[in-house]
Amino acid sequence: MANNKVSQDTGDLKLDRVSKHYGDFCAVDDLSLIVPDGSFFALLGPSGCGKTTTLRMIAGLEEPSAGTISIGDTDITTQKSYRRNVNTVFQNYALFPHLTIFENIAFGLRRRGVKDVKSEVESALNLVEMAHLAERKPNQLSGGQQQRIAVARAIVNRPEVLLLDEPLGALDLKLRRQMQIELKRIQTEVGITFIHVTHDQEEAMTMADTIAVMNQGKIEQMGSATDLYEAPKTAFVANFLGQCNLIKGKITSRAGDKATVTAKGLTFEVPLSRVATSNDSVFLGVRPEKLRLDDTGVNSIKNCVVTDRSFVGTSTQYLVRAPWDLELVVFEQNDEGLHDLRVGDTVSLEWDPEHTFALDGAGDINAGADLDDEE
Amino acid sequence: MTTINAPMPSLSHRASRWFSRNLIRIYAALAFIYLFIPVAYTFVFSFNDAGKSNLVWQGFTLENWQNPCGAPQVCEAVVNSLQIGVISTVLATILGTMIAFALGRYKFKGRKSTNLLIFLPMATPEVVLGASLLAMFLNLRVNPGFWTIVISHVMFCISFVVVTVKARIASLDPRLEQAAMDLYANERETFRYVTLPLVMPGIAGAALLAFSLSFDDFIITNFNSGVVSTFPKFVYVSAARGIPAQANVIGSAMFFIALIIVIVGQVVSRKRKKI
Numbered sequence: 001m002a003n004n005k006v007s008q009d010t011g012d013l014k015l016d017r018v019s020k021h022y023g024d025f026c027a028v029d030d031l032s033l034i035v036p037d038g039s040f041f042a043l044l045g046p047s048g049c050g051k052t053t054t055l056r057m058i059a060g061l062e063e064p065s066a067g068t069i070s071i072g073d074t075d076i077t078t079q080k081s082y083r084r085n086v087n088t089v090f091q092n093y094a095l096f097p098h099l100t101i102f103e104n105i106a107f108g109l110r111r112r113g114v115k116d117v118k119s120e121v122e123s124a125l126n127l128v129e130m131a132h133l134a135e136r137k138p139n140q141l142s143g144g145q146q147q148r149i150a151v152a153r154a155i156v157n158r159p160e161v162l163l164l165d166e167p168l169g170a171l172d173l174k175l176r177r178q179m180q181i182e183l184k185r186i187q188t189e190v191g192i193t194f195i196h197v198t199h200d201q202e203e204a205m206t207m208a209d210t211i212a213v214m215n216q217g218k219i220e221q222m223g224s225a226t227d228l229y230e231a232p233k234t235a236f237v238a239n240f241l242g243q244c245n246l247i248k249g250k251i252t253s254r255a256g257d258k259a260t261v262t263a264k265g266l267t268f269e270v271p272l273s274r275v276a277t278s279n280d281s282v283f284l285g286v287r288p289e290k291l292r293l294d295d296t297g298v299n300s301i302k303n304c305v306v307t308d309r310s311f312v313g314t315s316t317q318y319l320v321r322a323p324w325d326l327e328l329v330v331f332e333q334n335d336e337g338l339h340d341l342r343v344g345d346t347v348s349l350e351w352d353p354e355h356t357f358a359l360d361g362a363g364d365i366n367a368g369a370d371l372d373d374e375e
Numbered sequence: 376m377t378t379i380n381a382p383m384p385s386l387s388h389r390a391s392r393w394f395s396r397n398l399i400r401i402y403a404a405l406a407f408i409y410l411f412i413p414v415a416y417t418f419v420f421s422f423n424d425a426g427k428s429n430l431v432w433q434g435f436t437l438e439n440w441q442n443p444c445g446a447p448q449v450c451e452a453v454v455n456s457l458q459i460g461v462i463s464t465v466l467a468t469i470l471g472t473m474i475a476f477a478l479g480r481y482k483f484k485g486r487k488s489t490n491l492l493i494f495l496p497m498a499t500p501e502v503v504l505g506a507s508l509l510a511m512f513l514n515l516r517v518n519p520g521f522w523t524i525v526i527s528h529v530m531f532c533i534s535f536v537v538v539t540v541k542a543r544i545a546s547l548d549p550r551l552e553q554a555a556m557d558l559y560a561n562e563r564e565t566f567r568y569v570t571l572p573l574v575m576p577g578i579a580g581a582a583l584l585a586f587s588l589s590f591d592d593f594i595i596t597n598f599n600s601g602v603v604s605t606f607p608k609f610v611y612v613s614a615a616r617g618i619p620a621q622a623n624v625i626g627s628a629m630f631f632i633a634l635i636i637v638i639v640g641q642v643v644s645r646k647r648k649k650i
Binding site: 090107 | 551559561647
């Protein structure tokens with residue numbers, strides 16, 4: 001029976017006010033999202049944030065409790081998974097153990113009654129550089145090889161959207177790096193929309209054009225890796241992507257294009273465009289590599305003490321204690337301007353207003369910190 | 376030996392060392408001898424020039440193997456046993472597999488008690504089952520015969536099939552079926568191309584088990600067979616006046632057929648792994 005009708009129109013993937021409840025638990029909460037056709041999109045978040053549930057709803061393996069999902073103009077919210085032109089690369093690959101690699105890749109083609117199965121499978125195998133393994137069984141392959149076959153099995157169907165559920169989670173670090181580049185190459189080559197679910201912020205930043213950071217069933221912020229890193233909108237995003245120094249303070253004036261923030265008697269400047277809240281209580285943020293061990297800048301903290309120092313090759317990382325109960329992380333590049341400070345040295349810190357951002361100070365200042373190392 | 380003054384270990388010491396080093400082998404050999412003496416005995420006496428009674432060695436002959444149906448009614452009994460075995464196996468495997476899927480895959484009211492009830496026939500003494508089945512057939516005015524044997528055999532085989540197949544279903548990764556659905560297979564295709572092939576080793580094992588249970592059964596069959604003879608019943612009945620050597624031939628042949636099936640299965644699966 002190969003006459004399964006599969007929707008063929010292409011277009012952007014839209015999630016409109018989608019929710020998913022399991023009893024009292026709300027896995028996905030009123031989520032709206034547009035993924036442009038042909039983009040590499042990452043859903044990033046800690047485990048339990050609802051990213052996999054979102055993916056499964058797009059795949060048709062779960063039905064939303066509310067809201068609609070559509071591709072182009074076609075509403076696929078309640079469409080059976082085998083009628084959707086969407087394919088998934090499962091977390092542990094889920095290759096069929098009783099079929100050869102060739103038959104695994106041919107599976108979707110045969111179900112749809114495609115004529116030239118052989119050449120399609122061969123070109124998919126070539127795309128992932130695994131042509132020599134066609135007659136093997138999945139359990140004779142290494143993790144990395146199985147991963148490529150799982151990608152080939154999905155991609156051979158030329159889906160409108162390819163879903164990847166933590167596809168690199170089971171691989172070791174070196175192989176993971178290699179596969180990140182590989183997946184990016186494949187995506188550029190085939191031009192299919194990729195939606196990549198991951199808890200690894202580095203993986204998301206390396207691969208995706210657009211990243212949606214998810215937390216507790218909602219999207220915290222969406223944008224390019226640079227946007228999210230340089231101008232986070234919430235404490236969760238600031239802490240979850242890379243390291244961040246957050247200082248609790250109060251906006252005392254908003255004048256012209258800049259706001260003035262005071263904290264512990266010190267005043268700091270931040271461009272109004274980088275103030276993400278209308279609240280006056282804020283977290284003032286700056287990334288560790290933007291801090292300088294100097295005291296000439298507009299935003300500076302004097303009389304700090306070095307409490308820890310570690311040399312990591314390209315940079316030296318200092319832990320610096322401010323005159324009050326606050327520790328700041330500072331990365332200093334290992335070039336000619338190196339200060340070479342010791343633990344116990346007194347230093348001043350300064351940074352530019354344009355590298356500063358101000359976030360809503362109502363939430364938890366540590367939200368999202370230490371969440372990404374779940375393995 | 377070039378060492379001059381090394382004390383030679385005493386003979387008894389060396390013997391006990393040899394013994395302790397080879398203890399596990401000796402034990403294994405004894406265990407196998409214990410297991411296979413009856414088979415060997417059966418096999419050897421299949422070549423006995425027995426005449427009426429096959430209890431004492433009378434001399435070597437190939438006649439029993441050349442003419443396995445030589446004894447009156449022995450082959451009729453074997454054919455009955457094979458037919459009953461095949462029919463019961465097919466029916467019990469189909470029904471049992473369906474029950475196993477229902478129990479393994481769906482949540483319904485009474486699932487737990489069904490699980491328990493399925494075990495009951497395995498725990499009930501065969502004598503009780505046989506006697507009550509006979510009572511039931513007589514009350515229903517059904518004459519015991521070929522089909523009452525089949526009905527009885529299907530009944531006690533089902534439990535074993537359910538247990539075996541259910542274990543296989545429980546070990547199945549649900550993501551494989553999701554992957555099939557994701558790859559454009561509808562419910563029926565998913566079952567046919569993914570679920571069934573993956574559960575098949577369990578079903579095949581269950582069928583073999585059912586066949587050997589049915590072929591082997593004497594107690595329940597004896598109650599519910601009427602005038603129909605099966606191979607175990609034939610052996611039992613003829614024991615009173617001497618079991619013909621042909622029974623040994625058929626018994627040995629069954630053993631070697633089973634052995635060949637096992638060996639072929641092993642070789643095939645080893646070859647598959649090597650590819």
